[in-house]
Amino acid sequence: EIRRARLIKIDVEGAEVEVMTGIRELLPMLPNDVEFIVEVLPETFPAVSSILPGFHAYALPQDSMANYFEPTESRVVRLTHPPASRTDILLSRVVAEWL
Numbered sequence: 001e002i003r004r005a006r007l008i009k010i011d012v013e014g015a016e017v018e019v020m021t022g023i024r025e026l027l028p029m030l031p032n033d034v035e036f037i038v039e040v041l042p043e044t045f046p047a048v049s050s051i052l053p054g055f056h057a058y059a060l061p062q063d064s065m066a067n068y069f070e071p072t073e074s075r076v077v078r079l080t081h082p083p084a085s086r087t088d089i090l091l092s093r094v095v096a097e098w099l
Contacts (some may be wrong), residue, residue: 036091045082055091
């Protein structure tokens with residue numbers, strides 16, 4: 001099943017760095033277009049966003065799951081610095097200013 005995963009949501013209440021570090025071992029088995037949604041805090045963003053080489057972080061709006069599956073006019077904006085507060089981010093291999 002892992003070879004067909006398109007989106008992996010990680011919600012582990014503070015253990016995001018540890019889980020994402022473990023995910024690196026699975027990368028060769030995952031499809032090239034796999035994306036991850038991870039909740040981060042301003043202080044955990046640098047570690048979480050840099051764990052997976054080749055992935056870029058995008059801030060998801062508050063209703064992120066609805067917007068991911070049924071896109072609206074809201075843009076998912078690329079993050080280049082830590083968010084101001086707890087935020088769901090999308091980690092994707094896509095390189096763009098917004099998705």
